[in-house]
Amino acid sequence: TDAEVGTRQKTFAEVQTERLDQAERTVLIKCPSKLNEKKLLQYLSSHGNVKSHFFFENRGISALIEFSEKSSIASLQDAVGIPSAAEHHVVPFKSRLFTFTLKNPVSQHVEETPLHLSPQSPIPVKDLIKKLCLADSISSQMYILLNEYQLTEENIKLRFLACSLVRDFACAYFPDSTVKPFGSSVNTFGKLGSDVDMFLDFCDIGKHATKMKKGPFEMEYQMKRLPSERLATQRILSVIGDCLDNFGPGCVNVQKILNARCPLVKFSHQPTGFQCDLSVSNSIARRSSELLYIYGCLDSRVRALVFTIRCWARVHGLTNSAPGTWITNFSLTMMVMFFLQRRSPPIIPTLDQLKELADEKDKHVIGGYDCSFVSDLRKIKPTKNTETLDVLLGEFFEYFGNFDFRKNSINLRKGKEVNKPESSPLYIWNPFEQDLNISKNVNQPQLEKFIAMARESAWILQKEDKTQQMINKEPWGLAALLIPFGKNNSSKMKNRIKGIGSETIRNLLDSLKLNNASSQQKAVGK
Numbered sequence: 001t002d003a004e005v006g007t008r009q010k011t012f013a014e015v016q017t018e019r020l021d022q023a024e025r026t027v028l029i030k031c032p033s034k035l036n037e038k039k040l041l042q043y044l045s046s047h048g049n050v051k052s053h054f055f056f057e058n059r060g061i062s063a064l065i066e067f068s069e070k071s072s073i074a075s076l077q078d079a080v081g082i083p084s085a086a087e088h089h090v091v092p093f094k095s096r097l098f099t100f101t102l103k104n105p106v107s108q109h110v111e112e113t114p115l116h117l118s119p120q121s122p123i124p125v126k127d128l129i130k131k132l133c134l135a136d137s138i139s140s141q142m143y144i145l146l147n148e149y150q151l152t153e154e155n156i157k158l159r160f161l162a163c164s165l166v167r168d169f170a171c172a173y174f175p176d177s178t179v180k181p182f183g184s185s186v187n188t189f190g191k192l193g194s195d196v197d198m199f200l201d202f203c204d205i206g207k208h209a210t211k212m213k214k215g216p217f218e219m220e221y222q223m224k225r226l227p228s229e230r231l232a233t234q235r236i237l238s239v240i241g242d243c244l245d246n247f248g249p250g251c252v253n254v255q256k257i258l259n260a261r262c263p264l265v266k267f268s269h270q271p272t273g274f275q276c277d278l279s280v281s282n283s284i285a286r287r288s289s290e291l292l293y294i295y296g297c298l299d300s301r302v303r304a305l306v307f308t309i310r311c312w313a314r315v316h317g318l319t320n321s322a323p324g325t326w327i328t329n330f331s332l333t334m335m336v337m338f339f340l341q342r343r344s345p346p347i348i349p350t351l352d353q354l355k356e357l358a359d360e361k362d363k364h365v366i367g368g369y370d371c372s373f374v375s376d377l378r379k380i381k382p383t384k385n386t387e388t389l390d391v392l393l394g395e396f397f398e399y400f401g402n403f404d405f406r407k408n409s410i411n412l413r414k415g416k417e418v419n420k421p422e423s424s425p426l427y428i429w430n431p432f433e434q435d436l437n438i439s440k441n442v443n444q445p446q447l448e449k450f451i452a453m454a455r456e457s458a459w460i461l462q463k464e465d466k467t468q469q470m471i472n473k474e475p476w477g478l479a480a481l482l483i484p485f486g487k488n489n490s491s492k493m494k495n496r497i498k499g500i501g502s503e504t505i506r507n508l509l510d511s512l513k514l515n516n517a518s519s520q521q522k523a524v525g526k
Helices: 002-007 012-024 037-045 071-079 105-109 125-133 138-149 153-173 203-213 229-247 283-298 300-315 329-342 351-356 389-401 444-463 466-471 491-515 517-525
Strands: 026-030 050-057 061-067 097-099 178-182 196-201 251-257 264-269 274-280 408-411 416-419
Touching: 012 026, 012 153, 012 178, 012 283, 026 153, 037 050, 050 153, 061 153, 125 138, 125 300, 138 300, 138 389, 153 178, 153 196, 153 229, 153 274, 178 283, 196 229, 196 283, 229 251, 229 264, 229 274, 283 300, 283 329, 283 351, 300 329, 300 389, 300 444, 329 389, 329 408, 389 444
Parallel strands: 026 097, 196 274
Antiparallel strands: 026 061, 050 061, 178 196, 251 264, 264 274, 408 416
């Protein structure tokens, strides 16, 4: 029942279904610059009850309007006209994107109340640091960072709307298909301003199989057959990509990247302001999103630590939005999860423990991989661990600053350091495709940079004299870690960095010695 669902935490599937349904009842309006909010809502209400709305800045003011009933959209669409610009020919695709302009703008100027605009991008790091310095503990600093960076309710609605608008195109070809977001848009670890990963899902087609049992005939559709699933994926994405490119209002810079390991279409969706990546149903990515959703919901410290570590890594150039030999945000997130599994007592369960709790409906085997884990959060016992984020942040840097990366790999299924199956500098087991390393791209120099930065950060947190720094109005705690080391103006900081630098170099040399004692001796011998 709704009441019962209201009192407990919703499952991943329930949240997705609810959001996709919400998006189906939603339209996006480009508004006139001098807008009276009351008049707009009054007009829209003549088509049906407006359940929620918000305004945001995106090359002018836009409004997202959620109606209570889907039929209200049809009523509004009946009243909307085709653009009459003489110099352009339009593609007559009727979407849920509208432009409103005032018929007689002059009369409107009287009662100007400024609109409340929902921010759709995070504040710059330098502004964040100022806010952090006003907090009273590292824990509160980390929660401030989380609040500034996490996706807002409004931004999530906009992400699901972008998927829903792409779905309107896909349905022209595949009426049963849905377009769903995955990854950071839904796993509770998304940051404002991040791309929207979406996939085209035909899974609902499989659900009909059970209905076919009745009657004397085996019945099936005549469908085009292709030699491989990959080819089918490429063809489908190619056509939908062309369709968005040719007919999609506000879809620009459409790139089809069909020869990638996972074929996709990249495009900018101007009306919502998102960069989008569209691929075809990827069940394992979906399971990863749900696993992270569960971890993110279990304990508020999980998300606070992940957001903090990712921000720290970005500031120090350990992560980068371009692909390369850097550690990815996904790898970093997995490292945080592993660290939290290793605490005593553990803060989050291992994947094997979540699998133990799974019942029949949680069983998922995808391409031969067992991806089963419990979906009902109530079945997972809360942790007895009471460590503060102040402690956890320092311990994270200590743990990975001294982790034996040469010998050990990171395994979230077991929650244990296990011997590396092969020699990649950083080995993090893919939680589901057990023969893959999710950090295979990371090279030795990047890993060493991560270790050095972790040690440096642990050192700064240990040596810190918070009261003195607050009196001197110097960045302290988390704020001190978000300033690129060696770039701080105060000479005191510079001297400290020199010390840290040489210590870090010594540590690196020590680890190289251990790593390569024999060749080191040869070098010394020369």
